[in-house]
Amino acid sequence: xxRITVQxxxxxxxxxxxxxxxxxxxxxxxxxxxxxxxxTGHGPMDLAAFRADLTPLEALVPARTxxxxxxxxxxxxxxxxxxxxxxxxxxxxxxxxxLIIASGFGATTTTTYALLDSIARDGxxxxxxxxxxxxxxxxxxxxxxxxxxxTGPNLTVSQFHLSVPSALLTARQWLxxxxxxxxxxxxxxxxxxxxxxLWLRQRGEVNHGPMRPLATGEESAIPGEGxxxxxxxxxxxxxxxxxxxxxxxxxxxxxxVKGDSELLILGAxxxxxxxxxxxxxxxxxxxxxxxxxxxxxxxxxxxxxxxxALMLREKRAFASPEHSTCDFRASLLSPGAPITVxxxxxxxLACEQGFGRIELGxx
Amino acid sequence: xxxxxxLKKALADELNLxxxxxxxxxxxxxLFGEGLGLDSLDAVELVIVIQKHFGIEIKDMDEGKTAxxxxxxxxxYIDKRLSA
Numbered sequence: 001x002x003r004i005t006v007q008x009x010x011x012x013x014x015x016x017x018x019x020x021x022x023x024x025x026x027x028x029x030x031x032x033x034x035x036x037x038x039x040t041g042h043g044p045m046d047l048a049a050f051r052a053d054l055t056p057l058e059a060l061v062p063a064r065t066x067x068x069x070x071x072x073x074x075x076x077x078x079x080x081x082x083x084x085x086x087x088x089x090x091x092x093x094x095x096x097x098x099l100i101i102a103s104g105f106g107a108t109t110t111t112t113y114a115l116l117d118s119i120a121r122d123g124x125x126x127x128x129x130x131x132x133x134x135x136x137x138x139x140x141x142x143x144x145x146x147x148x149x150x151t152g153p154n155l156t157v158s159q160f161h162l163s164v165p166s167a168l169l170t171a172r173q174w175l176x177x178x179x180x181x182x183x184x185x186x187x188x189x190x191x192x193x194x195x196x197x198l199w200l201r202q203r204g205e206v207n208h209g210p211m212r213p214l215a216t217g218e219e220s221a222i223p224g225e226g227x228x229x230x231x232x233x234x235x236x237x238x239x240x241x242x243x244x245x246x247x248x249x250x251x252x253x254x255x256x257v258k259g260d261s262e263l264l265i266l267g268a269x270x271x272x273x274x275x276x277x278x279x280x281x282x283x284x285x286x287x288x289x290x291x292x293x294x295x296x297x298x299x300x301x302x303x304x305x306x307x308x309a310l311m312l313r314e315k316r317a318f319a320s321p322e323h324s325t326c327d328f329r330a331s332l333l334s335p336g337a338p339i340t341v342x343x344x345x346x347x348x349l350a351c352e353q354g355f356g357r358i359e360l361g362x363x
Numbered sequence: 364x365x366x367x368x369x370l371k372k373a374l375a376d377e378l379n380l381x382x383x384x385x386x387x388x389x390x391x392x393x394l395f396g397e398g399l400g401l402d403s404l405d406a407v408e409l410v411i412v413i414q415k416h417f418g419i420e421i422k423d424m425d426e427g428k429t430a431x432x433x434x435x436x437x438x439x440y441i442d443k444r445l446s447a
Contacts, residue, residue, distance in 0.1 A: 064400060067379045126415045128377070129407040 004175050005363065006309050007233045007241040008087025010079045010186070013226025013294040013303065014050025018082055019310070022293075026307060026318035030292040032209050033222050038196035047196045048208045050224035050295035054078060060091075065147065068130050070114070072107035073140040076188045079227030080144045083184060087231035088239055097150040098180035101141045102167035102187040104160045104298020109192040110134040140188070152180050161267075161348060163187065164301035165356025168248045175234040186229035187299030199223050203271075211292040213268035214326035216279045221270035224295020228302035230309075242309040244361040246343060253353040256281060262359075263288070263333065263341045265304045267348040269296035277349050282330040286341075292321040304346040305358055312362050315339045366417075366445075367438035373416045374434075378405060383434070390434040398433070406431065413437075419444045 012018065014033065015025035025031070034051050037044035054071065057078040066074060084091045115131040122128070133139055138156040145154050153174065157167035164187045171183045189195075200206070205219055212220040232245060258281075266289040268278040290307045291300060311317060319335030326332055339362075346358040364372075367390065375383040380399065382388055392398040395406070409431065410421050419441060421427040430440035 068404070122411075122415055126411050129404060129411060130378075133404060 002176050002178075002234050004172060004245040005233050005237065005241040006230050006243050006245060006360070007182075007237055007239065008083045008085070008089065008231035009242065009306050009309060010082025010084070010086055010229040011226070011303065011306050012056070012078060012082065013052050014224055015293050017053065017056045017078075019086055019306075022306060023310060025293045026290060026310070030210060030321050033295070035208075036191070036196060038200060039193055040197055040200065045200055046206065047200060048206055048222055049191050049196065050222060050226070051191065052226040057081070061147065068134070069143055070107055070110040070134045072103075072109065072188065072190050073134070073143040075190055075225070075227050076101060076140045076186060076229075077144055077147060079186045079188060079229035080148060080184055083186065083229035083231050084148065087233075087241075089231060091148045093149045094184075095149060095151045096180060096182075097148070098152040098171070098174050098183040099141055099145055099150050099154045100167050100171045100183060100185050101144075101156045102163040102185075102299065102302070103140075103156070103158055104163050104189050105195060106137050106158060107134060107140060107190070108194045109190060112192070112194045144184075148184075150184065161298050161300070161350040162250055162354050162356045163298050164305070165248055165250050165348060165358055168245075168358060169250065171232055172245060172248050175232060178234070181233065181235045183232045184229065185232055186227055187302035188227035189225055189297050189299050191223055191225035191297075195223070207270070210322050211270040211295070212322045212325040213266070213270045213275075213278075213289050213291050214320065214322065214328050214332075216275040216327050217272060218275065218325075219270065219272040221296040224297045224300075226294060226297070226299065226303070228299055228306050230302070230305070240363055243312040243363055245358075246361040247359040248357065250354065250356045253277065253349070253355050256355050256357075258285065263339075263344045264330075265289070265308045265344055265346045267291065267300050267304055267346065269300055271296060274349050279328045279330075281347060281349065281355075282328045285330050286333055287320075287328065287330045288317065288333040289320045290318065301346050301348045301356060301358060304348075305360065308344040308346055308360050311339055312344060312360060366442050367434060369416065370438050370441065371434060373412050374409070377412045378408060388434075390438075392433060394431055394433060394437070413441065417441050417445065
């Protein structure tokens with residue numbers, strides 16, 4: 001059986017940039033969200049959110065290269081560079097590297113504002129071709145592919161909050177069938193004015209923190225943005241990496257079967273409508289939840305995966321923020337405790353009874 | 364504002380090329396390839412920018428190819444079309 005290992009991780013979000021910043025965040029209290037004014041029909045409204053900083057990309061990629069890229073592609077490119085560098089792989093001439101991007105919403109700034117504004121302002125004859133190109137769902141993956149010379153198969157998957165496990169299913173399949181030996185897998189979403197506006201319209205409440213995702217029935221979600229990328233390998237690599245990717249599955253909740261002796265990393269993110277379902281799924285299990293570090297966003301399961309991979313490699317537990325407000329009938333992982341289990345499962349619950357499970361194993 | 368200054372400002376804004384409006388830019392430098400490094404997608408954008416800012420439609424691509432050599436050739440082409 002082919003063994004798939006996580007060789008490199010590239011993460012950034014409201015907590016900072018890179019694996020070290022992520023570890024530091026997981027060992028600390030969550031940083032408070034920043035406040036972002038969102039334009040609405042009734043004037044700007046403040047939204048608390050976990051925003052990502054893209055300036056580290058300027059040190060990695062020449063400004064000329066970034067000239068035509070929108071913020072969504074830049075976010076993904078930063079995640080890709082961080083993951084490849086973390087794996088000890090040069091971000092160039094990566095012929096044969098597979099590339100899969102998962103995103104819940106895609107390039108909403110470009111699609112909704114830049115392109116549509118161009119159509120409205122200049123008419124369909126003079127619409128900007130660059131804005132049009134950036135609005136395509138797979139432009140971000142194409143930009144990364146061009147930048148790092150990845151000529152292997154290339155795919156973009158979008159299934160809202162199940163985008164990560166859905167895309168990871170394909171990544172795993174590519175590696176198992178030997179189509180590629182390595183896959184650069186990443187999840188990314190930006191918090192554009194559009195997403196901020198939709199958040200305000202749909203959720204109405206603005207939580208300035210903290211998130212309390214393990215308090216059943218409480219609405220405490222705070223939106224986030226960022227990217228989490230991974231180098232997945234079916235090779236016998238020189239460096240040991242973080243952990244193994246054991247299994248990925250998606251389905252409907254009546255079919256959600258709890259594994260034996262598994263530790264659940266819950267994707268609970270303070271959205272009230274999912275609180276009871278997460279509580280039921282966690283009942284009797286040993287659990288942890290790290291969403292208050294990066295916020296509520298479709299790539300959340302990829303950040304959960306990064307946290308699990310770090311715990312498996314370092315063989316120690318990180319504390320779940322706001323654990324004192326937990327009312328789940330579950331056992332919360334004690335911070336700093338040695339990790340004794342061989343497997344961890346990142347569990348994501350989604351609308352229409354959907355779920356996604358990502359199972360990671362100790363190397 | 365003369366044609367060349369207006370053209371450089373439009374291209375700097377629309378193609379995100381701030382160096383075009385800098386003092387050191389050589390207006391005879393090639394727009395494509397080794398010079399400014401523009402490519403085929405930029406060429407399509409360039410056609411749109413000229414239509415949008417100067418009201419000139421470039422339909423003859425042979426003519427356009429010569430005009431797109433540098434800032435100076437493009438500004439001269441625009442002036443010629445505007446005075447025709």
